[in-house]
Amino acid sequence: MKWPAMTYHRATSLADVWAAFAAHGPSVTILAGGQTLLATLAFRLSExxxxxxxxxxxxxxxxxxxxxxxxxxxxxxxxxLGRDLLVRQHAPLLAQAVPHIAHPAIRNRGTIGGSLAYADPAAELPACAVALDAVVVAASTAGERRIPASAFFTDLLQNALAPGEIIVAVEIPIQPSLAAIDEVARRSGDYAMAGLAAAMRVHDGRVVAPRLVYFGVGRGPVLAGAACRALEGRPLTAESIAAAQAALTTDLDPPQDLHGPSEMKRHLARVLTARVLNAWLRPTEMAA
Amino acid sequence: MNQITPASIGLSREDLPNSYIGRSVPRPNAPKLVQGRATYTDDVVLPRMLHTAFLRSPCAHARIGAIETAAAMAVPGVVRVFTGADIAKVCDPWVATLDHLKGMKSAPQYPLPLHRATWQGEPIVAVLAETRAAAEDGVAALAVTFEPLPAQTDMESALAPGAVVIHPELGDNLVFTRTAETGDVAAAFAAAHKVVEARFVTGRHTGVTLEPRSIIADYNRADGTLTVHHSTQAPHMMQGVFAKQLRMAEGDVRVICKDVGGSFGIKVHVYPDEVAVAAMARIMGRPVKFIADRFEAFASDIHARDHRIHGRLAVDAEGRVLAFDVDDLTGIGPYSVYPRTSAIEGNQVVNLCGGPYDFRNYRCTTTVVLQNKAPTCQYRAVGHPIATAVTEGLMDLAAEALGMDPIEIRRRNLIRDDAYPYTSPAGMRFEGLSHHASLDKLLQMVPVARIRADQAEARSRGVYRGLGIAAFIELTNPSPFMYGIGGARISAQDGCTVRMDPDGSIVASSGVTEQGQGTEAILAQIVAHGVGVAVERVKIITGDTQTTPYGGGTWACRGAGIGGEAALQSAIALKQQLLDVAGAMLQAAPDSLDIVLGRIVDKAGGAERMTLHELGRIVYFRGDTLPRELQRELVQTRHFITKEYPFAFTNGIQASWVEVDPATGMVKLLEHWCVEDCGRIVNPMLVDEQVRGGIVQGIGGALYEHCIYDAQGNLLTTTLADYLVPMSAEMPEMHVGHVETPTRESLLGAKGAGEAGTAGAPGAIMNAINDALRPLGARVHEQPFTPERILRALGTIA
Structure with a gap:
């Protein structure tokens, strides 16, 4: 299909953005990398x-x-994001996530702000942001507002931005931690059938502040509270990992989709839990 | 062919300077395609051209109520709105049946339906506008009332009491059924040492051409002609269709197809929206363009392979096949597709099951039923991947039941290489196949011992790998027995006209067509070889009903075997005439001369006598100096049609090596092999790439591609994010080998090569997956083999 007719305006400063909002209000749609938006225009899903x-x-x-x-x-x-040295040093999870995001042509254009704003439940970066306890920095004429990532993704394709606000940055607290991402997708670059972005620390041989965030299995990135509680304060062992897997029955209620039923997605989430956490068995033992 | 044969002078045929048959000559049209200088239908822009967009049915089955067009007509740029009734004033409906498919029935189909929509995506109303965007705005402004009717989506219940009869005038939803039965099947099963059986499903999928369906129709009131620029495989067939449906003389219709960006069988059918475009052009007296978008492609391109098959196989204690018993059911949508019909795929399953094997007792039934989904019809390797998966899946089950190696059971049953001519239990006649030579060649390429050792070692680590084999036959070079005898105006004959221009350059026009597979490249090679010129001096014309000899176009792997032979014969005839003319000029006996790289030479010794350039100068500009009676047209036409055999069967065998992750159900393709025998190979590189591309499409059907409908008949896979095509990252290393058994029906000896990869790949992959899963007690026979289905087979999910 052809795009609907619309006006295009290029802003060169935030002041331009506020002026456009003031003049045109809710009819304004922000264009950043365009890797989701432009496809929806071609389907006439947004006008x-x-x-x-x-x-x-x-x-x-x-x-x-x-x-x-x-x-x-x-x-x-x-x-x-994938090649930045500061990211690799202080938030390697984000660099690790990049090869999972679609294909090179899309990675060359898509932006982190756009990915977070679109809040696709199967996207990697929203899940990483929650796993890393990131803060989304939103701006408007009223100034900047800091929204914890865990409160940012409010529902399917919905975020906590107020009218007149845009994302200007993401802030990641840096702290020494274990972090990893894994997913199961039909083909390289596809939306994940299920994915897991996980971060935690180990102190005195015990798991501290685990954050297991699943994607592709809910209405947004899902911070699995019961699974995290099953790990918190315990040594990372086959038993605690199994307990975390079992707890996903409480945490996850994945909608079925073309790839399979809810049960399959929960199963894949358990498989990913074991794959990600098993890789840390040795480092935690060493730390202990 | 050339008077100097390679053998006569102690050379291989590749050593002669203009011996191009059998050489990997670069494709002359490749630079044009990769530099973006091709002319696809959408690149054609005509004065006064209008664009069209269609309102498509949102319902699988609905009565069409009021159609309000006023708001659409008010959209800036909109010129006119056409309903089914408007189009029917100038265009007749068609019924897609073939006389030789006994008892076949289907309903009349209009370009735009008059009263009922019968599948989601069916074109209902057309809007003509100055631009496609305005036409889409017009479609959005249409108000059409659809009164939903119960939909018959499930093929299993299509003939049951209580089924929704989609066309009440037909009485039921049965389109066609046929049973082939030979020998005593019941007795063979009763006497069997082992009987194995399985239920197979092949997933409904489609062709996904890179260039979507595209058409421009231009009716010129000044001379009463219709010129159609069309992305099609069969321009002459479409010429006849447009003429018949629009009540015109065939000679007043011209179909031109320039570059075509992939077809795979999708573009050899009559689509209602495309006929509507021609009808609108007829009414408007203006060119009308329609380019399908990807949404429309998924909802309205033909689908294929929607089959459920119950198969049984009886073997004796030595592993000899005693009997196959197969029951096939297929749902084809609400209409049989014109003019090839949608019964051919099921009919092919009946023709091809058990095809590679020597056995006596056979029963196979196909039942073809209507349903409220997109129409299905012929797509690359029609029926072959279905029959191969069923046959080879059963062979592996039998091997397992016998405790026999899958290679050994095949070796014991493949038709012997010296058994030809051979008639299969299904009645197919084979001129000459090479199953055992192909198996031997495959085993030279596949390191079976190393693979089995690796498999055992991997299993000890909880890694599950499997090797699968699939032998197949492929139907190519079709005679009129495919469609012509059924009454369809689809030519099995093809022609080629070759001429020499004054500068010694050669132009050949052919009735077969090019869709990106390299037909024009092999025609240039054959003509250059036949005349005796450098391939660069040959230009090829295809895809224009007014300038090429009448022919069938490209389908069922006939480009090289039929079109190539016509090209060779006409090139040889031109060469003979050139030698006759040269003989008169040089006062030499024509048979003492030869043509090598554009030069007339003495056959003995090879001394140059004159160039073709000089010969052309004299013929065209100084004809007064030649003997009065000397024939000097320098243009020759020959046609070719197969006469001895209804089809030239080819054969081959594939192997697939995969790894299955039992935790996730994911399949990783590790390596793939194919040995095929397409007779004489004209261009080895092209054949290899045809085989690889075919394997990739077979992989698509086996693992990824699926047109998924919900129970109400809503198509859920309408984008390339939902409909998964095979992509390069997942493709395995593919090895291609050849055995050459030329057909004796033609001088060239070529058979088809375009469908072999697709025919065998799904069966090989299925067997490889099941080999991997065997220690876990799981099996899958339902394509595509998705993680969900593998996890279900493993009992991981319910």
Whole structure:
């Protein structure tokens, strides 16, 4: 199909964005990497009055270390995330996630801000943001507002941004931790049938602050509270991993989709739990 | 062929300078395709051209109520709205049956239906506008009332009491049924040492051409002609169809197809939206363009392979096949597709099951029923992958029941290489196949001992790998027995006209067509070889009903075998005439001369006598100097049709090596082999790539591709995110080997090569997966072999 008719405007500063919002209100749709939005236009699934292109706004770019926080500009492309040295050093989970995101052509254009804003339940970066306890920095004419990632994804394709707000950056607290991502997808680059972004620390041989975040199995990234409680404060062993797997019965109620029923997705989530955590058995033993 | 044969002078045929048959000559049209300089139908822009978009049925089955067009007509750029009734004023409906398929029935189909929508995605109303975007805006502004009717989506219940009869005038949903039975099947099963059986399912899938279906129809009121630019495989067939449906003389219709971006059988059928475009052009007296988008492709391109098959196999204690007993059921959508019909695929299953094996007792029934889903019809390797999966799945079950090696049971049953001519229990006549030579060649390529050792070692680590084998036969070079005897105006004959222009360059026009597979490349090779010129001097014309000899186009693997032979014969005839003319000029006996790389030479010694350029100069500009009676047209046409055998069967065998992850149900393809025998190979590189591409499409059917409908008949897979095509990252290393058994029906000896890969790959992969799963007690026979199905087979999920 052909795109619906619409207005296009390129902003070069945040002031341009606020002016466009003021003039056109809710008919404005933000265009960043466009890797989801442009496809929805081609299906006529969305018909915005105005596309506001924010890709030339310098304040939204760049990755910097600010004290104990790694600040990643909203316009950071997936490909940049994958090769940035600060990211590799302080948030390696994000770099590890990049090869799982679609294909190179999409990674060259898609942005972290766009991925978080779109809040696709099968996307990797929202799950990583929750696993890393990241903070989404939103801005509006009223200034900046910090929203914990765990509160940002409110429902299927829904986020906590207020009207007139855009994401300007993501802040990742840096702390020494174990973190990994794994997923099961039909083909390389496909949306995951089930995925897991996991982060935790080990102190005195015991698991501290585990965050198991599943994707592709709910209405958004799912922080599996019961599974995390099954690990918290215990040594990482075959038994505690099995307990975490069992707890997913409580945590996950995946919707069925074209790939299979709810039961299959929960099963795959358990498989991923074992694969990710088993890889840490040795490091935790060493730490103990 | 050339008077100097390679053998006569102690050379291989590759050593002669213009001996191109059998050489991997680069494709002349490849640079054009990769540089974006091809001319696809959408690249054609005509003055006064309009664009069309269709409102498609949102329901699987519905009565069409009021059609409100006023708002659509008010959209800027919209020119006119057409309903089914509007189109029917100038265009007749068609009924897709073939006389030789006894008892076949189907309902009349209009370009746009008059009263009822019968599948989701069926074109209902057309909007013509100055741009496609405006036409889509117009479609969005249409208000059409659909009154939903119960839909018959399940083929298993299509003939049961209480089924929704989709066309009440037909009485029921049965389109066609046929049983082939030879020998005494019941006695063979009763006497069997082992009987194995399974229920197989092949998933409904489609062709996914890179270039979607595309058409421009241009009716010129000044001379009463219709010119159609069309992305099609069969321009002459479409010429006849447009003429008949629009009540025109065939000679007043011209179909032009320039570059075509893939077809795979999808573009050899009559689509209602495309006929509607021709009808609208007829009414408007203006060119009308329609380019299907991907949504429309999934909902309205033909689908294929929607079969459920119960198969049984009886073997004796030595593993000899005693009997096959197969029951096939297929749902084909609400109409049989014109003009090839949708009964051929099921009929092929009946023709092909058990095909590679020597046995006596056979029973196979196909039952073809209507349902409210997109129509199905012929797609690459029609019926072959189904019959191969059933046959080879049963052979592996029998081997397992006997405790016999899967290779050994095949060796004991494959038709002997010296058994030809041979008639199969299904009645297929084989001129010459090479099953044992192909198996031997496969075993030279596949390191079976190393693979088995690796398999055992991997299992000890909880890693499950499997090796699967699938032998197959393939029907190519079809005669009129395929469609013509059934009354369809589909030519099994094809022609080629070869001419020499004054500068010694050669132009050949052929009735077969090019869709990206390299037909034009092999035609150039054959003509260059036949005339005796450098291949660069040959230009090929295809895809224009007004400038090429009448022919069938490209389908059922006939381009090389039929079109290639016509090209060779016409090239040889031109060469003979060139030698006759040269003989007159040089006062030499024509048979003492030869043509090598564009030069007339003495056959003995090879001394150059004159160039073709000089010969052309004299013929075209100084004809006064030649003997008065000398024939000097320098243009020759020959047609070719097979006469001895209804089809030239080919054969081959594939092997697949896979790893199955029992935790996730994921299948990883490790390596794939194919040995095939397509007779004379014209261009080895092209044949290898045809085989690889075919394997990839077979892998698609086996693992990924599936048109999924819900119970109400809603198509759920309408984008490339939901309909999974095989992609490069998942493809295994593929090894291709050949055995050459040329057909004696033609001088060229070529048979078809385009479908072998697709025919055998799904069966080989299925057997490999089941070999991997065997220690776990699980089996799968339902394609595609998704993680869900494998996890169910393992009992991991209910």
């Amino acid at each position: 915005p009055g105005m596309l506001l292109d924010i890709t030339r706004i310098p304040e939204l770019r760049g990755i910097t270390l600010q004290g104990q926080v790694l600040r990643i500009g909203a316009l950071t492309r997936h490909v940049e």
